[in-house]
Amino acid sequence: MTRTDRQPAPISRPADAPRVTRRRVFYIPGYDPIHPRRYRELYRKEGADQAGISGYEVTLSARASRPGARYGWSVAGRIEGGEVAAEIDVLVWSDIVRASMSHTIAATYLQLVRTAWAYIGSGALFRLMRLRKGPIIAALYPVGFLILQAAIALGAGYMLARAVVAIAGVAVLPGALGALLGALTGAGAAYAILRWFKARDGRFYAYYLMHDYAYAARYGGANPPPLEARMAEFADEIAEALTQDVDEVLVVGHSSGAHLGVSILADLIRAGRVPPGGPALAFLSLGQVVPMVSFLPGAHRLRADLAFLSTARALTWVDVTAPGDGCAFALCDPVAVSGVAPPRRRWPLVLSAAFTQTLSPARWRTLRWKFFRLHFQYLCAFDRPGQYDYFRITAGPQTLAQRFEGRAPSASRIVAPVNKFTSIAP
Incomplete structure (x- = not known):
């Protein structure tokens, strides 16, 4: 099986690029029927643990409720010599999950x-x-x-x-x-x-x-109408954030939330809703399971969105998985394996969270057989942290592009186009 290919390097940024002081983060969960407060508490606990291990400060606080506002929280980060204010919103579709x-x-x-x-x-x-x-x-x-x-x-x-x-x-x-x-x-x-x-x-x-x-299988890989409507709402909120006085708008998609993020951002960019000179737009996909959907015959929209987003200059896309996560398609380039990689694609930059290296042997032994807990490790603390650090990314002074500038993709990534269904139009 082919595991490497020639992929253009990520967009380079000037060495004197401004540091982030304000960030909007939109977190898209996977198929989860539980109230999003679980993600706030996970961020609070794991952020404090990572800050203690890595020697920085992450402080979470409640946000004043606003009519119609998404569930979220505020974060103050003192990391790498910078002070950052981040607003984190959970793009909730748990009600759709429960109804399904x-x-x-x-x-x-x-x-x-x-x-x-x-x-x-x-x-x-x-x-x-x-x-x-x-x-x-x-x-x-x-x-x-x-x-x-x-x-x-x-x-x-x-x-x-x-x-x-x-x-x-x-x-x-x-x-x-x-x-x-x-x-x-x-x-x-x-x-x-x-x-x-x-x-x-x-x-x-x-x-x-x-x-x-x-x-995912009910419509052969197509999104049900209620989910399409909710994704349009998410796109509107992200588009509004791109007009605000912030330095970066970061979209995080975890598990099946990753393929929702692909389609939402593709819609946003196609529609010309990313203003030139506005905040940096970034997409971080974590523990993705894109092939479970893109390999189905009816996933025309997702395959088209993957192909489009892989060439987009309007954003930076970093995909992080780990072979230790048995619930994700670890190091599988979601565009390439789906068979829709265009000749001059730019994204995603496929990286490994390398659980066996970034978790101590004792910690790895504790978590190794807890498959669902490991699937959420990307949102948690590492006691032997490497370059990937969820809290530095969401509350640190560098954009996603700056943080991974010049980073080569994982040498063991899988890019073989094994999908039978590659059409991008019904």
């Missing part, structure tokens, strides 16, 4: 069948396997575990039904009545077991992950 989740067991199993067919029937699953095994295992896990739950429930129900029929025979009940009693008892037991598993999905994540993959 099936609330019945039967509906979830129907989603399982439809999603499996979407990936297997299109051949996308087999092509994704050629990239990284980790996210494919993560994708197959809910399918396998839900099938296992059904097998346990049906097996237990069947054995209980047979026992009831046998007891009914001893009690000299009519055969038909005994069979009915056994069937009802067995079905009730099977349903109770499935309910038991569903009630504990906070430990197993089978239903949650099934809903996640089903959401």
